[in-house]
Amino acid sequence: MKRIIVTGSQGQIGTELVQALRERYGSENVLATDIREVQGSLRETGPFEILDCTQHHSIMKMVKDFKADTIYHLAALLSAVAEEKTALAWDVGMNGLFYVLEVARETGCSVFFPSSIGAFGLSTPQDKTPQDTIQRPSTMYGVTKVAGELLCDYYHKRFGVDTRGVRYPGIISYKTLPGGGTTDYAVDIYYKAITDGRYTCYLKEGTHLDMMYMPDALKAAIDIMEADPSRLIHRNCFNVTSLSVAPEHFLSAIRRHYPDFAMDYKIDSVRQSIAESWPNSMDDSAARDEWDWQPSYTMESMTIDMLENLQKKLK
Numbered sequence: 001m002k003r004i005i006v007t008g009s010q011g012q013i014g015t016e017l018v019q020a021l022r023e024r025y026g027s028e029n030v031l032a033t034d035i036r037e038v039q040g041s042l043r044e045t046g047p048f049e050i051l052d053c054t055q056h057h058s059i060m061k062m063v064k065d066f067k068a069d070t071i072y073h074l075a076a077l078l079s080a081v082a083e084e085k086t087a088l089a090w091d092v093g094m095n096g097l098f099y100v101l102e103v104a105r106e107t108g109c110s111v112f113f114p115s116s117i118g119a120f121g122l123s124t125p126q127d128k129t130p131q132d133t134i135q136r137p138s139t140m141y142g143v144t145k146v147a148g149e150l151l152c153d154y155y156h157k158r159f160g161v162d163t164r165g166v167r168y169p170g171i172i173s174y175k176t177l178p179g180g181g182t183t184d185y186a187v188d189i190y191y192k193a194i195t196d197g198r199y200t201c202y203l204k205e206g207t208h209l210d211m212m213y214m215p216d217a218l219k220a221a222i223d224i225m226e227a228d229p230s231r232l233i234h235r236n237c238f239n240v241t242s243l244s245v246a247p248e249h250f251l252s253a254i255r256r257h258y259p260d261f262a263m264d265y266k267i268d269s270v271r272q273s274i275a276e277s278w279p280n281s282m283d284d285s286a287a288r289d290e291w292d293w294q295p296s297y298t299m300e301s302m303t304i305d306m307l308e309n310l311q312k313k314l315k
Contacts, residue, residue: 003029005068007053007100008075009042010034012176013114013168013217017072020218022046031066035075053096059103070225072112073100078181079118079274082141093144094151101155101163110162112225113152115237117169117210117278118182119145129279131239131286138277152236164224165237169210169282171217172302174309182274186211186250190306193254193261194314201247202268208280212242213297213305220293227291234286242295243302244281253303 002025008014009032021030022045032042033051042048047066052058053075063071075096076082082089097113104111120129121136135146145167152163170183174190185201192199212220220240251263287293297305 001025001029002070003066003068004070004072005031005033005062005066006072006074007033007051007096008073009048010036010038011074011076012078012171012173012181013214013221014074015042015176016173016214017074017218017221018042019045020222021072024222031062031068033062053100054091056099056102059099060106063103063107063109068107068109070110070112071100071104072221073097074114076144077141079116079139079141080182080271082144083139083270083274086140089140090144093141094147097148097151101151101161104161104163105155105159110164110225111152112221113148113163113165113236114221115145115149115165115167116141117167117282118142118274119149119167119237120277120279122277124279126280128281128283129239130283131234139274142277149236156235162229164227164232164235166220166224166240166287167237167282168217168220169212169241171214172211172306173214174306174313175214182271182278183209183211185247186245189247189250189254189263190303190310191314193258194307194310197258197260198262198264200264200266202266202271203247203275204267204272205248205265206246207272207275208244208246209275209278210241210244210280210282212240212295213302216242216295216297219296220287223293224287224291231290233290238287238290238293239282239284240287240293240295241282241284242297243299245299249299253299254307257303257307
């Protein structure tokens with residue numbers, strides 16, 4: 001049975017990934033960690049420890065004490081926040097990953113590293129962005145993701161560390177509130193549809209970005225770590241995607257259930273410039289070919305599930 005440590009477990013993906021891993025491998029076998037204290041389900045359903053991933057000795061002690069064989073390394077600052085806190089973004093994004101990989105090299109752990117569409121830039125092909133293509137991001141978040149991909153590749157080729165990862169699009173979830181990402185409007189719009197009946201979007205109409213519903217994001221993280229390594233040509237990181245959508249597509253989908261829902265625009269220049277540097281759509285054929293990646297949710301099925309669950313949550 002796997003023994004898993006998750007860093008950054010209070011983040012958007014971490015909160016739900018911990019629960020999914022505990023359901024699959026047993027609560028006692030998944031240690032949630034974060035730099036901040038936590039209450040609620042992360043503590044109630046299994047072990048939790050404070051961990052600063054920029055401290056090598058702390059990671060090493062935790063891996064040895066827990067007898068971990070796998071690390072899901074999620075600790076990072078999201079795109080818009082990273083532009084305001086560049087030094088911290090580098091420290092967490094790069095030094096944290098370096099120390100995790102060093103510990104993995106010394107202990108034999110496997111490592112999951114999530115990259116992002118933020119790893120691409122304006123010179124990247126915008127439509128059906130290939131798995132292997134030019135990556136020249138214009139944000140600190142993107143720089144750390146590209147460097148992280150390369151570092152994971154290096155540790156696999158140089159030291160044989162079992163590193164694997166995916167490039168996530170924007171993630172949509174009813175369980176976790178927006179946390180400072182450029183694609184967070186795709187979460188907030190569903191909340192506002194129920195609470196306010198209208199939404200002011202900070203991205204322009206027609207700004208296409210890849211998106212994915214959280215259950216598919218969790219599935220991708222688990223499936224890649226369970227994949228047959230002999231089939232993996234790529235490791236760090238696979239394009240994975242589900243939907244290529246713009247703000248008006250969310251408006252149309254929500255109006256099928258809330259006909260009076262309205263949306264206007266007040267553009268955030270920082271987030272708009274970040275969004276315009278990212279792909280309109282990604283080609284995830286490598287993931288489909290090498291480990292049978294297949295998303296489960298469409299725009300309509302996601303919207304139905306989001307609205308049904310938010311109605312219960314916001315009562």
